[in-house]
Amino acid sequence: MTSENTPDSDIQEEVPQDSPASIGQMLREARESQGLTQAQVGSRIKLREALVKDLENDHFDNIPNNTYVKGYVTNYARALDLELAPLQKRLQEQLVHTEHGMKSFSRKTSNKAAEQRVNWISYIIILVLIGLSVLWWLQRSEQAANPDFSQPTQEEIAAQEQDTNLLDEAEALLREANAIEQKLSDEEETPAAPAEEQGDEAEPQTEEPPHTVSLEEVAEQPELAQNLAQLEQSAAEQALVSLRLLADCWMQISDADGAMIVNGLKKSGHEIELAAKTPLKFVIGAPQAVSLSIDGETVDLSSYQDTVARFSYPQSES
Structure with missing residues (x-):
């Protein structure tokens, strides 16, 4: 029986895998092989069962920082007496890929937030301009309806x-x-030159009335x-x-x-x-x-x- 099973196992080991197992799969398989539940593992490493599920499902975005992820995985491996080197190598590869995706998502989120801010600022400016235009029109209408007649036109x-x-x-x-x-x-009042004497007696001159202009x-x-x-x-x-x-x-x-x-x-x-x-x-x-x-x-x-x-x-x- 043993000799018959050995070739089969060798054949299974030689079957190439499409992709390497994720860190979550590796931890879950190790836990299940030891017959432990997620709650039992969480109790050993002082973690909530929900965090153990996130680690086994590779949901690292629910954990605040990659440093915490590395610490949790290390504690998980030690609790099950697993070899750390292959787990840490696989975790590092997976985190690099995750960080790249997160950075791309973060850039998209930042760009979207910036666009939203620009749009809001544009809307506010347009509303202010509309408000000023309405205020100016109301003032002109009020002045036209109530002219100031106390001042001359x-x-x-x-x-x-x-x-x-x-x-x-x-x-x-x-x-x-x-x-x-x-x-x-003044010219009329200026005296004329004396006339030449004619004879012993000069004839009296008649006084003329002043000329009025x-x-x-x-x-x-x-x-x-x-x-x-x-x-x-x-x-x-x-x-x-x-x-x-x-x-x-x-x-x-x-x-x-x-x-x-x-x-x-x-x-x-x-x-x-x-x-x-x-x-x-x-x-x-x-x-x-x-x-x-x-x-x-x-x-x-x-x-x-x-x-x-x-x-x-x-x-x-x-």
Whole structure:
């Protein structure tokens, strides 16, 4: 019987293995050959049964560090009186392969985490930009809905500056006219040279009244006359507009050049005074809420009750 079994065992030993047994398989086979359970081995090496199962199943990722794995395997082998050298060699080969896989997995995990952080940062930046855009739009809407009527508009400021320039030009022309008039008066008051005596008695000279220079004479000066004419023409084309709001009202007023001098909603109690070049065009949304006068004369808006007032000043002749 013994001679017959020996060839079979030799044949089995000569059968090549596809791959070497893992460290877990080697430990499990050694334990089972001695008829021990996992709990008994764990009791000998002071390990929980779950850790013994992880060692035999090669689940080293459940163990915090490879140093612990090496220590557990060494204790396991000593508890079963196994030879350490082949076990440690196989364990080292297996751990190298496991570490390479873990590093690849760690790199993938790190790259994925970095991508997720970049994505989250991008989302946060986009949300902040959207929030700022919404805030800016709300502020613009609030400003448009509640304009500050306590400050003059750009059209009113432009009209006031135009009035100031006209007054400055008028004062300059008057000063120039007064200077010319004074100069002419001084020339009239200068005494003439004495006349030659004719005879024993000189005839008494009649005293002439002083010559007064009128604006018409001043106007005879070419340059000054041109300036006065331009000033008179500019003043004639200007109209003084006075508005007082009895209630909130939307309106538009444009001058002869098409420039919009008043535009938008005006609040109750708001007053406007401006000078503008005629003809003027008016569009008043609520005529009953407006008191209007042009050049000191009140404009009757009663015919525009319950409708938008659209008219020009001065009225065009039909």
